[in-house]
Amino acid sequence: MAELRLMKGNEAIAEAAIRAGADGYFGYPITPQSEVLEYFMAENATERTGMVVLQAESEVASIYMVYGAASTGKKIMTSSSSPGISLMQEGLSYLAGAELPCLVLNVVRGGPGLGDIQPSQGDYFQSVKGGGHGDYKLIVLAPSSVQEMSDFVPLAFDLAFKYRNPALILADGAIGQMMEKVDLFEPIPRKTEITEPWAVKGKQPGEPKRTITSLDLDPYGMEKHNEHLQAKYRAMEENDVRYEAIQCDDAEYIFVAYGVSARICQKAVQLAREKGIKAGLLRPITLFPFPKKQLAELADRVKGFLAVELSAGQMVEDVRLAVNGKVKVEHFGRMGGIVHSPFEVVAALESKIINV
Amino acid sequence: MTEEIIIAGFGGQGVLSMGKILAYSGIMQDMEVCWMPSYGPEMRGGTANVTVILSDERISSPILNEFDTAIILNQQSLDKFEHSVKPGGLLLFDNNGITRMPQRNDIQIYCVEAAAEASQLSMEKAFNMIVLGAYLKLKPIVELDNVIKGLEKSLPERHHHTIGTNRDAIVRGMEIVQQYQF
Numbered sequence: 001m002a003e004l005r006l007m008k009g010n011e012a013i014a015e016a017a018i019r020a021g022a023d024g025y026f027g028y029p030i031t032p033q034s035e036v037l038e039y040f041m042a043e044n045a046t047e048r049t050g051m052v053v054l055q056a057e058s059e060v061a062s063i064y065m066v067y068g069a070a071s072t073g074k075k076i077m078t079s080s081s082s083p084g085i086s087l088m089q090e091g092l093s094y095l096a097g098a099e100l101p102c103l104v105l106n107v108v109r110g111g112p113g114l115g116d117i118q119p120s121q122g123d124y125f126q127s128v129k130g131g132g133h134g135d136y137k138l139i140v141l142a143p144s145s146v147q148e149m150s151d152f153v154p155l156a157f158d159l160a161f162k163y164r165n166p167a168l169i170l171a172d173g174a175i176g177q178m179m180e181k182v183d184l185f186e187p188i189p190r191k192t193e194i195t196e197p198w199a200v201k202g203k204q205p206g207e208p209k210r211t212i213t214s215l216d217l218d219p220y221g222m223e224k225h226n227e228h229l230q231a232k233y234r235a236m237e238e239n240d241v242r243y244e245a246i247q248c249d250d251a252e253y254i255f256v257a258y259g260v261s262a263r264i265c266q267k268a269v270q271l272a273r274e275k276g277i278k279a280g281l282l283r284p285i286t287l288f289p290f291p292k293k294q295l296a297e298l299a300d301r302v303k304g305f306l307a308v309e310l311s312a313g314q315m316v317e318d319v320r321l322a323v324n325g326k327v328k329v330e331h332f333g334r335m336g337g338i339v340h341s342p343f344e345v346v347a348a349l350e351s352k353i354i355n356v
Numbered sequence: 357m358t359e360e361i362i363i364a365g366f367g368g369q370g371v372l373s374m375g376k377i378l379a380y381s382g383i384m385q386d387m388e389v390c391w392m393p394s395y396g397p398e399m400r401g402g403t404a405n406v407t408v409i410l411s412d413e414r415i416s417s418p419i420l421n422e423f424d425t426a427i428i429l430n431q432q433s434l435d436k437f438e439h440s441v442k443p444g445g446l447l448l449f450d451n452n453g454i455t456r457m458p459q460r461n462d463i464q465i466y467c468v469e470a471a472a473e474a475s476q477l478s479m480e481k482a483f484n485m486i487v488l489g490a491y492l493k494l495k496p497i498v499e500l501d502n503v504i505k506g507l508e509k510s511l512p513e514r515h516h517h518t519i520g521t522n523r524d525a526i527v528r529g530m531e532i533v534q535q536y537q538f
Contacts, residue, residue: 174419
């Protein structure tokens with residue numbers, strides 16, 4: 001039986017991790033996502049499923065605990081907010097290089113630096129362009145409701161294991177802190193047997209040696225490894241783009257927004273249509289892979305796009321690449337933890353796209 | 357039907373928990389609900405507010421700049437949110453500590469002397485339930501039975517013995533709310 005509960009986004013994601021059969025969580029508290037660790041402790045996650053829940057001494061320690069535990073083929077997770085995720089970037093590059101699946105949650109707050117603790121989407125570049133060194137990508141999912149904070153946990157684990165790649169759930173302070181009705185999925189039992197042919201779990205006699213590393217001092221070998229990684233990223237772009245199109249069928253103007261901005265834009269679509277403006281919303285659910293093809297198709301039949309993000313304009317660059325000059329693409333967004341209102345968004349559509 | 361509400365007052369007045377109980381009541385009635393708090397330093401002693409949305413449809417923005425109803429429990433919140441009520445909307449306030457009264461004449465304004473009543477009945481902790489009762493009298497969007505079920509869901513079990521008191525407080529709020537006379 002499914003179970004309906006009123007939960008914060010941060011609580012829903014922790015409950016979903018327990019239900020998804022996560023084997024380990026390593027994290028360090030930071031607002032606005034401290035409820036994740038608190039929920040694991042309050043819910044006695046270890047007693048419920050046997051999973052390991054540990055408060056590490058820092059974010060750097062958390063991500064390397066994830067690296068070690070993920071090497072054994074288990075379902076491992078960490079979470080933090082912007083400054084803490086910045087500290088994890090080296091580890092994420094190593095995880096991507098060593099091809100280790102794991103789940104990372106970033107509940108984004110205002111930046112740069114220590115910034116503030118209000119909602120922001122200023123970490124888009126870091127998330128989708130590779131915040132650490134080297135040519136790598138994360139699978140990036142952007143929930144825009146508490147329900148999706150729950151639903152995306154098993155999805156992220158599935159994608160991470162499918163591609164042997166870290167998956168990032170990119171939320172924001174609003175999605176983490178707000179409460180909504182959640183339909184919780186049936187618990188999936190933890191895997192007792194590790195079948196991944198790459199996992200290091202103690203070599204048995206007669207078994208070949210397995211090594212988890214991101215190091216290869218032979219540049220020809222390293223180039224080959226990079227080509228293999230790039231082929232994986234192309235496969236993700238081919239097979240795992242997710243998005244939601246809201247009232248796009250007859251739309252003349254399209255908002256492009258994810259996370260809490262997508263929710264605000266849903267209201268903006270409604271307000272714009274009350275004024276006689278045919279607006280629609282294209283909501284990328286995967287930020288990498290990005291719904292380029294869908295945007296390019298829309299560009300053939302609409303008059304303009306407005307990318308709405310809580311940043312100075314980051315995703316708008318990917319929208320422009322996809323639209324490729326066919327029609328006008330502009331950006332609107334507030335920064336530093338201020339959240340745009342639906343009215344402001346409609347006004348921006350009028351001033352930046354329609355009445356130009 | 358969609359009802360967009362802002363509840364605002366001091367931290368410690370039960371603003372967030374009142375919103376949570378209202379949201380849970382909505383779930384008990386098969387509605388879509390959203391509860392968006394102010395979080396951070398303002399919660400620790402300053403003003404606290406929460407947006408609650410109840411709807412028969414999928415809820416869009418959790419961040420709003422105008423509301424069908426504002427439930428106001430201190431002067432700062434009245435100053436901040438009186439102008440955010442939609443024309444024809446509802447402003448419900450407790451006049452305890454209010455020195456500058458509401459001014460608008462294009463909205464419905466009601467007053468509930470909840471702080472005074474809670475103190476008189478020695479049920480200070482149920483103050484927010486008196487306010488909730490007043491609201492439900494004016495906008496009966498959720499049934500009392502579902503509010504009680506919502507209370508059962510949102511209160512930890514060790515506080516379930518207070519549900520009777522909370523119910524009495526809600527009913528009292530329904531009795532004492534009155535239209536504000538300029």
